[in-house]
Amino acid sequence: MTMATEQTERPDLKLAPETGDVLFDVRDLEVYFPIQQSFFKSMVATEKKYVKAVDHISFQIKKGEILALVGESGCGKTTTGRTLLRLEDATGGEIIYKGKPVQKFSGKELREYRKKAQIIFQDPYNSINPKQTIFDIVAEPLEVNNICSSEREKEERVITAISEAGLRPATEYLYRYPHELSGGQRQRVCIAGATVLDPDVIVADEPVASLDVSIRNDILKLMVEEKEKLGVTYIFITHDLSLAWVISDRIAVMYLGRIVEIGETEEVVANPKHPYTKALISVIPVPDPLAKREHVILKGETPNPVDIPSGCRFHPRCPEAIDACKETDPEDVHIGGDHYAACIRIT
Amino acid sequence: MARSATKAKPSSEKQPVERIEHAGLLDVRNLTTHFKLGVGDVKAVQDVSFTVAPGESLGLAGESGCGKTTAALSLLKLLPENGRIVSGDVLFDGRNLAKRTEYGMSKIRWKEISIIFQGAMNALNPVRETGKQIAEPIQLHEGLSEAKAMVRVRELFDLVGINPKRVMDFPHQLSGGMRQRAMIAMALACNPKLVIGDEPTTALDVMVQAQILELIHRLRTELDLSFILISHDLSVMAETCDKGVVMYAGEVVESGTTADIFNNATHPYTRQLIKAFPNIHEKREMVSSIKGDPPDLIHPPAGCAFEPRCDVRIESCKTDHPGLTEVERGHFVRCVHARSRRSDDFVQGDEAAPEQEGV
Numbered sequence: 131m132t133m134a135t136e137q138t139e140r141p142d143l144k145l146a147p148e149t150g151d152v153l154f155d156v157r158d159l160e161v162y163f164p165i166q167q168s169f170f171k172s173m174v175a176t177e178k179k180y181v182k183a184v185d186h187i188s189f190q191i192k193k194g195e196i197l198a199l200v201g202e203s204g205c206g207k208t209t210t211g212r213t214l215l216r217l218e219d220a221t222g223g224e225i226i227y228k229g230k231p232v233q234k235f236s237g238k239e240l241r242e243y244r245k246k247a248q249i250i251f252q253d254p255y256n257s258i259n260p261k262q263t264i265f266d267i268v269a270e271p272l273e274v275n276n277i278c279s280s281e282r283e284k285e286e287r288v289i290t291a292i293s294e295a296g297l298r299p300a301t302e303y304l305y306r307y308p309h310e311l312s313g314g315q316r317q318r319v320c321i322a323g324a325t326v327l328d329p330d331v332i333v334a335d336e337p338v339a340s341l342d343v344s345i346r347n348d349i350l351k352l353m354v355e356e357k358e359k360l361g362v363t364y365i366f367i368t369h370d371l372s373l374a375w376v377i378s379d380r381i382a383v384m385y386l387g388r389i390v391e392i393g394e395t396e397e398v399v400a401n402p403k404h405p406y407t408k409a410l411i412s413v414i415p416v417p418d419p420l421a422k423r424e425h426v427i428l429k430g431e432t433p434n435p436v437d438i439p440s441g442c443r444f445h446p447r448c449p450e451a452i453d454a455c456k457e458t459d460p461e462d463v464h465i466g467g468d469h470y471a472a473c474i475r476i477t
Numbered sequence: 478m479a480r481s482a483t484k485a486k487p488s489s490e491k492q493p494v495e496r497i498e499h500a501g502l503l504d505v506r507n508l509t510t511h512f513k514l515g516v517g518d519v520k521a522v523q524d525v526s527f528t529v530a531p532g533e534s535l536g537l538a539g540e541s542g543c544g545k546t547t548a549a550l551s552l553l554k555l556l557p558e559n560g561r562i563v564s565g566d567v568l569f570d571g572r573n574l575a576k577r578t579e580y581g582m583s584k585i586r587w588k589e590i591s592i593i594f595q596g597a598m599n600a601l602n603p604v605r606e607t608g609k610q611i612a613e614p615i616q617l618h619e620g621l622s623e624a625k626a627m628v629r630v631r632e633l634f635d636l637v638g639i640n641p642k643r644v645m646d647f648p649h650q651l652s653g654g655m656r657q658r659a660m661i662a663m664a665l666a667c668n669p670k671l672v673i674g675d676e677p678t679t680a681l682d683v684m685v686q687a688q689i690l691e692l693i694h695r696l697r698t699e700l701d702l703s704f705i706l707i708s709h710d711l712s713v714m715a716e717t718c719d720k721g722v723v724m725y726a727g728e729v730v731e732s733g734t735t736a737d738i739f740n741n742a743t744h745p746y747t748r749q750l751i752k753a754f755p756n757i758h759e760k761r762e763m764v765s766s767i768k769g770d771p772p773d774l775i776h777p778p779a780g781c782a783f784e785p786r787c788d789v790r791i792e793s794c795k796t797d798h799p800g801l802t803e804v805e806r807g808h809f810v811r812c813v814h815a816r817s818r819r820s821d822d823f824v825q826g827d828e829a830a831p832e833q834e835g836v
Contacts, residue, residue: 344750351766370683372756373755375761413686414712414757415716416716416758421758
């Protein structure tokens, strides 16, 4: 995703400009974390070592879509999401939000941005304060940002957010504590806390990983509803491609800090081009014992993001690798529509 | 790992014609386990029966709190202090484990039945070398010295696909997938006949999950193990198990071969549960959820436990507790509609069916 092929002025632009408003335009984003070394080592070491969590990726996020970032642990999907919200600092590249670079925000502009960009965490048991009532939890963002002129307005907004998150009647939940709610209800509280400020974008980091199946589907439905009703853009971070397939509009598959394939969900799942995507799709368990499918099980685990393999970073585990893969870092190949994949074997 | 063929127990009077329900290696009969709480007894497992033949794999599935883990822990009598087996038998290789003393159980645990616990991160001791932890049951059950046991541990590491050089690593030095492999090595340490996997892949990535499931499958065929998989994930069960038991509110609601359960699901709960999982090989649609919550197990409902959430309930479901009906050979369903479903050309029962699906 680094090099430019001279197709358009912006070769990294993964969306045709006419496909609606681009909310985020991520250009060549790089997030490296330095590794702490002992004083002695840092004196002798010839170069500083970094965890290359996100290694030069470019993609766009459309307004009002659900973009799923899919990949195994350590692929950089969470770091990408957090960097979009300025919860991590990018070490290179740019994130353009509505025409302005996010990294340059400071002061008032940053506070405004924080209102518009929210996050939902994985574990609803640990991400909300057990000593606060539901009302306080959901009202806190309003108080911090000094948004409501009156108590009445605050209450109204909190009630709207809670009932939109599916806790109805909202008044029954206002003065309860988190421990009185089930996991699914807590996750709804988290969602209410994120939507109360009327955000443009919500990064949902594995929002259903800790929930039971029946509840999980309700939360997914809620995300789709809010997207449609409130026009919220979601970045849905998950390791489970089948969940991404259910709700997202587009999927970006990440591997070791890179996006290896991106495109419209149905297209990517029905017609995967990158060997990694193919493998991921093949191992999704299917609730049908008679369906005999070929499993492409990759050997080993994702390599350490400190020492990234040469050439194509996927080549040591790739079932389709050829010699050239060891040397060439693949560029994005345009497959059609919004569908791109980074593999030299795509012809 | 040569093992004598398990003697078929003479007590197979329950199902005279056998396809899957025969007394095999493990025969659990009417197992009932309760937990004592201040406010009353939690009826966590009620009248659960299933069998596992040598080399067979069985899946126990259901939502959290349905009693699947309690049922498995009851087999090994690993229940917390307030839990006890109220009635029922656990016949294992001719012995009734439900009646065994703690000392008697200690001879069975790990030597004959072992368990892979959920979350390898927490199941391993963080301050002891992984290999030494695995050697412990070998030393205990086979009276070997640590050095001799470690030789076996190295073999086990090799068997489960970890480099034997890493036996002296601490758990934190291993990745999640490797820790889970180490847990499997530990479960195999004393050549057990039956291994129970309690959500062995739940916390893992999809690719690592696939690797672990493949490993379990390979080991099962190589070592001729019987396996019980406890999982909330029906699709994992569909891919790994020969037969399955779906539990709801402490009871078996449907049991049979996995083909019976998935391709001919009869209980409304099973059907809804299957629909809750996305199937990427079919048409993309929003997965459906099961409305409502499971019942309170301290005061379980008099009628069918699933009645409040059921989409095909009829009046009598509120009051009559349905028994298990055999709809096909070896395929049991706990539902009033099951009786009318007995033959293949089933006509959906009564007034209550909003949809007639091919299932």
